[in-house]
Amino acid sequence: MIQTERVTSGIKGLDPLIEGGFPKGRSILVTGEPGTGKTIFALQFLADGLARGEKAIFVTADEGPLDVLEQAASMGWDFERYVETKELAILNAGTYLSSLPGAGRERQIDLQKAVSDLAAFVNQIGASRLVLDPAGPFVLLRDSAARIQDQTRLLIKLLRTSMNTTNLLTSYAVPRTGERSMHGIEEYMVAGAIVLEMIWHSEGGLGRSLIVEKMRCTNVKPTQLEFDIIKGEGLVIQPAS
Numbered sequence: 001m002i003q004t005e006r007v008t009s010g011i012k013g014l015d016p017l018i019e020g021g022f023p024k025g026r027s028i029l030v031t032g033e034p035g036t037g038k039t040i041f042a043l044q045f046l047a048d049g050l051a052r053g054e055k056a057i058f059v060t061a062d063e064g065p066l067d068v069l070e071q072a073a074s075m076g077w078d079f080e081r082y083v084e085t086k087e088l089a090i091l092n093a094g095t096y097l098s099s100l101p102g103a104g105r106e107r108q109i110d111l112q113k114a115v116s117d118l119a120a121f122v123n124q125i126g127a128s129r130l131v132l133d134p135a136g137p138f139v140l141l142r143d144s145a146a147r148i149q150d151q152t153r154l155l156i157k158l159l160r161t162s163m164n165t166t167n168l169l170t171s172y173a174v175p176r177t178g179e180r181s182m183h184g185i186e187e188y189m190v191a192g193a194i195v196l197e198m199i200w201h202s203e204g205g206l207g208r209s210l211i212v213e214k215m216r217c218t219n220v221k222p223t224q225l226e227f228d229i230i231k232g233e234g235l236v237i238q239p240a241s
Contacts, residue, residue, distance in 0.1 A: 004217040007129070007166040010048025011041065013227070013237030014210070019218050023191050026216065027156050027167040029135075031187075032196030036208055037229055038170040040075060041196070042131045043068075044234035045168050047077045049129040050087060056129040057121055057165075061093035061137045076232035089121055093137045109138060111151060115158040122163040130159070135169035156189045173197075191216040199226070210237060 006021035015021050022028050032038050046056045060068050068090050072079040082088035095117075122130065132138065139151040159167050169190065187193035192215040199209045211224050227237045 008048055008052070010044045010046075011227075011235050011237065012233060013225070013239070014212075014235075017212060017223070017225075018192075018215050018220060022166055022168075023215070023217050024166055025160065025164060026191030027159055027169055028192040028194065029169050029171060029187055029190040030194045030196065031171045031173050033173045033198060036173075036196035036198060037227075037235055038196060039071065039133055040229060040234055041194075042133045042168050042170055043072050043075065043077065043079075046088070046129055046131060047072070047079075047234070050079075050082050054129055055087045055125050055127040056082075056131070057089045057091065057118070057125070057127045058131045058133065059091045059093050059118070060133055062134065064092065065090040074231070075234055086125055089125055089127070091118075091121065093132070111138060111154055112158065114138065115155070115162050119162040122165055127163075128165055130163070130165040130167045131170075132167070133170045135171055153189055187214060190214075192218075197224075199224075210235075 004019075005024035006015075006019065007024045008021045009015055009018070030038050030041050042058070046058060049056050058068060063071075069079050069083070079088055079090075083090065118130070121127070135155070138155050139148060159165070173195070193213040195211045195213055197209050197211070199207050201207055207226050208229070209224050209226050211222065212220050213222070214220070223240060225237050225240060227235050230236050
């Protein structure tokens with residue numbers, strides 16, 4: 001009988017809910033509003049792998065590599081030493097984007113070339129974990145929904161066929177609209193979808209919650225669980241009451 005290999009998430013309290021971790025070699029989407037902890041989730045996923053002797057690549061679109069190192073350090077994770085030993089590469093997504101002439105100078109991307117370049121980095125350092133934070137610049141085009149869907153499908157396919165990494169993709173949710181991903185379609189294409197949300201407590205004040213909406217090859221019970229973000233630990237899921 002075929003058994004699904006698992007890759008630990010690094011999120012305390014999550015792996016027991018998903019039969020030990022993410023399906024190996026697949027892409028997982030983590031989506032949420034600003035401040036819900038998407039980037040910390042991604043950094044924690046890599047920190048877990050690095051601590052286990054795995055190598056990793058972090059592709060950042062919104063911040064520079066030094067900003068990523070600083071945010072990791074603020075959580076108590078020394079990524080700089082892994083960069084120095086070439087166990088971790090931090091890449092800027094802007095390298096793959098180009099402004100084309102024309103109205104608005106819309107940013108476009110040669111997706112196949114971009115993933116091919118990423119695969120070269122993966123093979124060069126032997127990475128087994130990859131993060132795109134966020135994944136939007138690789139598929140976000142001012143085009144029809146069908147075109148965007150095609151780009152998203154191609155991205156997920158290329159990540160799986162071009163490299164042997166387990167991939168974590170982050171995306172923005174749009175506050176107050178109920179839309180939980182960039183275009184409301186990515187969750188149907190990835191192997192797993194995790195939603196991070198801000199919630200109001202009945203006694204007052206805000207908290208953060210996590211929902212595993214989907215995890216292929218995994219028996220998942222839909223549950224909304226609160227979590228804390230703790231320095232030195234990252235996201236820590238609170239036990240279900």
